[in-house]
Amino acid sequence: MAEIRLERATKTFGQVHAVRELDLTIADGEFFVLLGPTGAGKTTTLRLVAGLEKLDGGRVHLGGRDVSALAPAARDVAFVFQQYALYPHYTVFDNLAFPLRSPLRRRSPQEVTRRVEEVAKLLRIESKLKNKATKLSGGEMQRVGIGRALVREPNCFLMDEPLSSLDAKLREDLRVELKHIQRDLGATILYVTHDQIEALTMADRIGVLEEGRLLQVGTPRDVYTRPASVSVARRLGSPAINLLRMDAVPGIAAPSRARNIGIRPEDVQLNGRGIEAEVEQVEHLGAESVVVLRAGEERMHALVSGGTSVQPGTAVRAELSREAMLFFDEAGQRVDA
Amino acid sequence: MAESTLTAEGSRRAQVPVGSRGRARGLSDRAVLLLFITPTLVLLLAINIFPLIWNIVLSFTNYRANQPGREIKWIGLRNYERLLGSEDIWGYLQVTAHFVCWSIFFQVLIGFSLAWLLNRQFRGHAFWTTVIVLPMMLSPAVVGTFWTYLFQPQSGIFNYIVNFFIDAGDFSMIGDVALAPWTIVIVDTWMWTPFVMLICLAGLRSIPEYIYEAAEVDGASPWRQFWTITVPMVLPFLMLAVLFRAIENFKMFDMVVELTSGGPGSTTELASINLKREAFESWKTGYSAAFATILFVTVFGAANIYVKFLNQVKKR
Incomplete structure (x- = not known):
């Protein structure tokens, strides 16, 4: 796992400043949650780290290495999408094995099988390995999505509202599981959400983002009890302050x-x-x-x-x-x- | 409470005579249903089912439509025996198969490539799509006619262009026995590639961008993305396009008649053209009815098998 560091990261889409000179360091093994309303620039920040968007200014470092100019594959990050983004005509096994079959990290078939089975067991989808990805329930699909990230042992995990399309009960279960897995693996996770409960329950630190700027960074307790501004105070707590x-x-x-x-x-x-x-x-x-x-x-x-x-x-x-x-x-x- | 309401309702019902209740409610559900589907059923029977059955009946007779007074004799399977025993018929079917297979092959190849090129953001995107789609909007007979001019050995632009690149000398696409079957393939491909392209484009547009992004992060090369995402996800669309084109080209008539009218010899005489000759030039009505029945069963059977296969691909 590796540290993620953003230095004055900037991204504009036409007239819209999605991310403005963002400085942020996420420690190795930290679960960091970016919290903010729709359009705050959370997803763009995540995509900048992944390399799915090109920086208009600033730099991105992963594990001390400047990756700003590298393609997504070369950054060795894992991305979990909100819409699962499974390969629909593949089985669960093949979906999980897909990253391991990349020419960048060719593994022997035995090792692929071993890794996939390990991860499937961890996420409790080992009985579904032979199923088609599209034949799963939403919760199972997102488990596969997370599993596909886990098999790789990447630099860091980037998660874009992975639980938001699930129902409340499943969301709660997966929240607990995800936190467990992160602790066990010591994984660096940058997690984007607009759900304050997810932020408060899972995060080691929260960053509150609005209009492409970080309003406050701190532990959940810190951000909740000592918000830097009215905006931050209003973002956490239900009913609102x-x-x-x-x-x-x-x-x-x-x-x-x-x-x-x-x-x-x-x-x-x-x-x-x-x-x-x-x-x-x-x-x-x-x-x-x-x-x-x-x-x-x-x-x-x-x-x-x-x-x-x-x-x-x-x-x-x-x-x-x-x-x-x-x-x-x-x-x-x-x-x- | 609920029970008492029910019994009250029941007793009130019992007092009302059955007939008046029906009238009070208007038409029954069944009557409304029949009212809605009857016109369609009648039309379907009159213009589809009846002619089909009548055609099959005629195929067992020696009927000739130009001799209405002649006695119609039941001749059993004689027409079919003659058809299947005739070498000419197999020739026409071969010409048809050549035309159908190669035209679809080129349309899929070029149509998919064009769709793939058009499925990205660039300036003039809409303009180029419209330009490419234009041939499809013309009448096949018109297309056939003006391509005869384009294929003129002396003045046609086709020969001019070919001679510009390779020294082919004087040659006639329409007049040459070896080239004529390819001539109709070229013109049909020119006309209907846009159709295949449009359907492929719809397929390509239906693939969400994030699947490609996931593959990119997972380290899949563009080549691997193409084969593991693009092709399987467009395949059902592509197969549908092939089905449409195959059915259309099996019954191809107007364009080829205008272009080559089956010649030279019978090198471009498709089954449908021969059928028209037998039926309305030789007036062998019973014989051509048998031929039509054979063609119908072939296309219908093949289409059914294909659709089953298509459904399996879609389910994957």
């Missing part, structure tokens, strides 16, 4: 430049203290409930335990945890107290 004007919470010692308070719904408690609010709506999610509150002109969400007895239309008091409060300035950047 509450943003209140300063005067909505009187008597708070805040930095002078602060214009808004950010507070996560789980840090809002309905315990009879704090600011007055009216309950607009209660959404029961099972273990937890989301209470929609209105305090003056502000609307906010509180995440409380599932057994709550608050009723819509009643008045409550909401206490906002002082330690959990975040302050943002005019431009939306976080300011520390």
Whole structure:
């Protein structure tokens, strides 16, 4: 496995700046998730590393080697596509064996068989090896897609929303498996998603991308609790962070430049203290409930335990945890107290 | 609760006489069904099925359409015996096979290559597609006629071009016994290659780009990508094009009649041309009905086997 390093990587499509002077280093053996909305430049970044797109500026290094001018095959990376991209007329075995039969890494037939069977076992598709790739379910197809990446023992794995076309249950299973496999192999993975749960659960570090720029890079905990800006804060957490004007919470010692308070719904408690609010709506999610509150002109969400007895239309008091409060300035950047 | 509603409904139904219920609801489903398919069925029977059966019946008789007063005699399999015993018939079938096989071979080869070249982004892409497709839009009879001028030994542009590259001297594509069978292949290829190209193009466009990207990352050479992705994924389309072209060329008539009218000798006399001669120049109606039946069974049988094969390829 190898380290991935992007240096001022730039890519434009006509008038659109997909990736702007991106600097990013992903350590050997790290699971790095690029998180961002549609059109943020996540996939383009991934394709730049793979060599499927040509850089308009900057460089890409893999394992300390400048690969900017190399073709995808010569970079020795593995790519997992959102749409599986299996070879439809091949069996599962032949799909998995395809990269090993490349002239670049000719292996003996015995070794191909051994590798394919090993990977198939790891992904629990060994009973499907003789099936046609198109005769599989979505989850199985993506297992084959991941397996095709695993057989090669490449420099790094690049994954473009590999779980997004699967249903919720399968997504959860594969998420856990993928993290397991990554730990076992010590693989370097650059993983692109717009799903915050995937980012939070699998990543060693998250990079939040918007309009081709990295807004913040850090551990999931870090990015969640200490977001660099309002945009980052809003990207993680469900329901989204509450943003209140300063005067909505009187008597708070805040930095002078602060214009808004950010507070996560789980840090809002309905315990009879704090600011007055009216309950607009209660959404029961099972273990937890989301209470929609209105305090003056502000609307906010509180995440409380599932057994709550608050009723819509009643008045409550909401206490906002002082330690959990975040302050943002005019431009939306976080300011520390 | 549900049960009580049901019984109430049931008793109300029982009170209404059966006839009035039918009228109240309008036509029954079956009646509507019949109403919709009857016109089609009648048309199909009148212009397809009946003539086919009538043709088969006539093939067992000595009927002559130009002698309506003559007594029609049932002669059993005599027409078929004469046909299959005649060396000429095998000659016509051979000419047909030569024409069908070679024209399809060249159309597939050139059509696929053109599609492959056109299946990329470049300036004037739409313009070139239109230009290439033009021959297909002409009438076959017109194509046959004007190619006779292009093939003129003295003034035709075809001979001029050939002589420009190799010194072939005076030769006649249409008049030469050895060249004439290739003449009709050339003209048919000129006219129908665009059709094969369009279908191949549709096939090529249906292959998602990311499969090629996956292969590229996996280290497959362009050559390997072509054979492991492009060819297998276009094959069902290509086979469909071959099927269409084969059926069309089996019954080829107008273009060849205008171009060579079966000559010189009978070197380009396709089965369909000979059939027309026997039926409407010699007026051997019963005999040609038998010939038509043989051709029909051959094409129909071959097409059916082919379609089964095609479905298997599609399932892969």
